[in-house]
Amino acid sequence: MxxxxxxxxxxxxxxxSCAIGHCIKAAGQEKRVIIVQFLKGKDTEEISFIKRLEPEVQLFRFEKYEKPYKDLNEEEKKEQDHFIFNGLKYARKVIDTRQCDLLILDEVLGLLDLGLIKPDDLVxxxxxxxxxxxxxMxxxxxxxxLIAHVDGVYQIETVKES
Structure with a gap:
């Protein structure tokens, strides 16, 4: 397929959360899932839940700091950029070695917004x-x-938030 x-x-x-839903579905079908997460900081609520899904779902994070990237000072961002590039290298290795059936690149598009990578890098x-x-992604x-290189694009927007 x-x-x-x-x-x-x-x-x-x-x-x-949508991506994690796909992880659960894939794991239920006995597929191997790897999540590579960017820009989130070390402290997110999904982490402890995802850890319970191991070994079917494996989460890899390349964060040095507890706080998200947007909250880092310039020196911390420079240092964190090194870890981000290690995360991208790891994602490439996962693809090269066919380690999984589903690869989630969580917040990878944020790397484009920050100018850390270019669309051609993702292509x-x-x-x-x-x-x-x-x-x-x-x-x-x-x-x-990037639209020509993907099969489906789902726009998530907030209609109301109280």
Missing amino acids: EGRVEVYCGQGKGKT KLLSERDDELDVI TGRSLPEE
């Missing part, structure tokens, strides 16, 4: 994947030039 590339983007909350990463590998915005 042909693998799909899907994107969950938008200003609303729940993009990571190259996606082009290296096995035809059967499913990939889900999340983040706030999806550049036009």
Whole structure:
């Protein structure tokens, strides 16, 4: 079966939660799932839940600081950038070695927003994947030039928040 590339983007909350829903479904089908998470900081509520899904779902985070990237000072951001690039290298290794059936790149689109990577970097990463590998990417915005390289784009927006 042909693998799909899907994107969950938008200003609303729940993009990571959608991706985790796919993880649970895939794990229930005895598929191997790897999540590589970017920009979240060490302290997010999903972590403890995801840890309970191991070994079927494995979470990899390349964060040095407790707080999210947006809250770091310039020196901390520079240092964190090194860890982010290690996360991208790891994602490439996962793709090269076919370690999973579903790869989640959580908040990878945020790396584009920050100018840490270019759309071409993601296009190259996606082009290296096995035809059967499913990939889900999340983040706030999806550049036009990536749309041709994905199978589904789901816009999450907040209609009302009290």
